[in-house]
Amino acid sequence: MNRSTITRTAAALAVLLCAAPVLAQTGGPVRAPDAAAMATMSNKGDTAWMLVSSALVLMMSVPGLALFYGGLVRTKNMLSVLMQVFMIVSVASLVWVTYGYSLAFTSGNSFIGGLSKAFLSGVSGSTYAATFSNNVYIPEYAFICFQMTFACITPALIVGAFAERVKFTPLMLFVVAWLTLVYFPVAHMVWYWAGPDFLPDTPTDTGLLYGWGALDFAGGTVVHITAGIAGLVGCVIIGKRRGYKAEPMPPHSLTMTMIGASLLWVGWFGFNAGSNLEANGVTAVAFINTFVATAAAAVAWAVIEQMVHGKPSLLGAVSGAVAGLVAITPASGFGAPMTSILLGFAASALCFWFVTTVKNRLGYDDTLDVFGIHCVGGILGAIGTAIVADPALGGQGWFDYTKFPAVPGAYDMATQLVTQTKAVLVTLALSGGVSAVLFFLLNATLGLRPSADVEAEGLDLNEHGERAYNY
Amino acid sequence: MKLVIAVIKPFKLEEVREALIGLGVAGMTVSEVKGFGRQKGQTEIYRGAEYATNMVPKVKLEIVCDDDLADRVVEAIGHAANTGAIGDGKIFVLDVGHAVRIRTGETDTAAL
Numbered sequence: 001m002n003r004s005t006i007t008r009t010a011a012a013l014a015v016l017l018c019a020a021p022v023l024a025q026t027g028g029p030v031r032a033p034d035a036a037a038m039a040t041m042s043n044k045g046d047t048a049w050m051l052v053s054s055a056l057v058l059m060m061s062v063p064g065l066a067l068f069y070g071g072l073v074r075t076k077n078m079l080s081v082l083m084q085v086f087m088i089v090s091v092a093s094l095v096w097v098t099y100g101y102s103l104a105f106t107s108g109n110s111f112i113g114g115l116s117k118a119f120l121s122g123v124s125g126s127t128y129a130a131t132f133s134n135n136v137y138i139p140e141y142a143f144i145c146f147q148m149t150f151a152c153i154t155p156a157l158i159v160g161a162f163a164e165r166v167k168f169t170p171l172m173l174f175v176v177a178w179l180t181l182v183y184f185p186v187a188h189m190v191w192y193w194a195g196p197d198f199l200p201d202t203p204t205d206t207g208l209l210y211g212w213g214a215l216d217f218a219g220g221t222v223v224h225i226t227a228g229i230a231g232l233v234g235c236v237i238i239g240k241r242r243g244y245k246a247e248p249m250p251p252h253s254l255t256m257t258m259i260g261a262s263l264l265w266v267g268w269f270g271f272n273a274g275s276n277l278e279a280n281g282v283t284a285v286a287f288i289n290t291f292v293a294t295a296a297a298a299v300a301w302a303v304i305e306q307m308v309h310g311k312p313s314l315l316g317a318v319s320g321a322v323a324g325l326v327a328i329t330p331a332s333g334f335g336a337p338m339t340s341i342l343l344g345f346a347a348s349a350l351c352f353w354f355v356t357t358v359k360n361r362l363g364y365d366d367t368l369d370v371f372g373i374h375c376v377g378g379i380l381g382a383i384g385t386a387i388v389a390d391p392a393l394g395g396q397g398w399f400d401y402t403k404f405p406a407v408p409g410a411y412d413m414a415t416q417l418v419t420q421t422k423a424v425l426v427t428l429a430l431s432g433g434v435s436a437v438l439f440f441l442l443n444a445t446l447g448l449r450p451s452a453d454v455e456a457e458g459l460d461l462n463e464h465g466e467r468a469y470n471y
Numbered sequence: 472m473k474l475v476i477a478v479i480k481p482f483k484l485e486e487v488r489e490a491l492i493g494l495g496v497a498g499m500t501v502s503e504v505k506g507f508g509r510q511k512g513q514t515e516i517y518r519g520a521e522y523a524t525n526m527v528p529k530v531k532l533e534i535v536c537d538d539d540l541a542d543r544v545v546e547a548i549g550h551a552a553n554t555g556a557i558g559d560g561k562i563f564v565l566d567v568g569h570a571v572r573i574r575t576g577e578t579d580t581a582a583l
Contacts, residue, residue, distance in 0.1 A: 248522040248524070249520075249522075250515060250517055250522055251517055309516055311516075313517075315517055315518060316518070319518060355519055356518065356519025357519070360519065369518060
């Protein structure tokens with residue numbers, strides 16, 4: 001028996017073993033299984049993968065995003081950025097398990113869930129969460145942890161827009177309010193649905209945008225567009241850094257930025273491939289798409305810089321990589337490797353133009369280009385998803401989960417483009433509008449901006465009483 | 472005794488140090504400094520934000536030596552640090568009044 005035959009036999013055996021418990025009990029897929037039945041539909045491979053993915057996504061925030069952002073600010077503000085990201089992750093975790101998970105992922109109306117699982121009430125080691133396959137479940141705690149890491153990183157993305165000039169405590173209050181009024185509703189609208197074994201009986205038990213048929217594999221709208229537009233609104237309301245355009249403000253450590261961006265890339269496999277909620281072929285599709293779209297975007301940005309400035313910069317390469325990661329996020333499980341590469345190229349070209357030309361022309365001071373990379377890249381990815389998901393281009397299409405068992409739906413690119421655009425507009429309006437109100441209120445009451453002296457001396461000493469570096 | 476101050480390109484430091492050791496120079500002080508002369512700074516571009524850096528990084532050497540060694544020190548530095556390009560640096564020579572080795576209390580030439 002040669003090696004490949006052994007592998008194939010082992011694979012066939014694994015399929016049989018996995019399928020065995022379900023088939024033995026029922027002889028076919030079970031509609032609306034109870035928790036005891038779900039226990040037999042949960043698989044160690046999926047569970048292990050989801051727990052690993054959760055840890056990978058946490059690594060994106062701390063230390064990945066913290067270092068990526070931190071390296072880009074001046075030495076005197078390094079520690080403030082690290083602290084903001086670290087605390088946002090910690091606070092968001094607590095908010096998530098207190099009421100965020102319940103608001104996002106329980107049945108309510110089309111806009112927001114209920115409070116039935118507040119304080120994780122009713123959740124235990126023997127409750128389960130649905131995946132994208134009939135009769136496949138993962139432990140609910142694994143799902144809660146995975147989604148928790150998304151709730152942690154999304155508000156942390158925002159701080160880059162007004163880095164170097166924001167007060168710590170009002171920022172933390174903003175984060176709690178923003179999670180409650182923007183993130184949980186948008187996560188519910190895009191990602192909440194009853195699950196493949198329940199939707200056929202309750203076809204309207206979904207979030208608004210899910211019901212419209214919007215495709216967002218891993219959070220182009222929920223994470224990047226919401227955060228990107230909130231960042232833009234925040235930096236406009238808080239105002240430009242003192243000395244912006246008049247004095248040099250170069251990154252204090254591109255070494256840190258490169259480490260951070262690389263950790264983001266690695267962690268993003270958990271973010272995107274983990275978003276399949278199972279460890280199977282589609283997970284591998286999301287994985288490879290995440291790999292190659294990022295590589296393509298990094299190459300594209302470097303080539304563009306070579307042509308425009310005559311030198312390819314490291315900051316450019318890692319900025320391109322992040323733009324590619326953002327753009328492939330909503331499309332990761334829907335596209336194919338070759339179309340993902342094209343999406344990566346397009347993301348770099350568009351984001352490069354945005355952060356080097358459009359930002360300067362409009363004159364706002366988005367310190368770390370949260371809008372120019374996350375929102376613009378996110379919009380490109382969300383709309384591009386409609387193109388790369390088309391089965392005619394090798395995409396995965398979509399599944400009609402109102403049928404039992406689920407069947408592939410008929411794909412129409414034009415219809416999907418309209419749906420994706422509507423989802424983008426709703427997200428922009430909701431996050432932009434609510435963020436504007438929140439920033440305005442906080443600015444008018446507690447004040448968001450430190451005094452001129454504090455800003456000049458740096459946030460590290462004044463807000464946190466320490467320095468990032470003591471040589 | 473003379474104090475020789477030389478401002479040179481940082482990457483030339485090792486060649487200059489070897490040349491001076493060859494002459495029998497007993498020690499020197501090296502600092503990383505910034506400044507400008509005829510050579511102007513470069514332009515740095517970070518995601519499209521351009522910064523002109525007016526100051527150029529250099530290395531400053533300070534060497535105290537016997538009067539009769541000073542000319543050869545200047546010549547050795549001038550030779551080792553020369554690339555022919557703008558920004559190679561400058562050498563200054565000053566008189567030194569007094570020198571003390573702290574550990575032993577030796578003075579002047581004996582302290583070098």
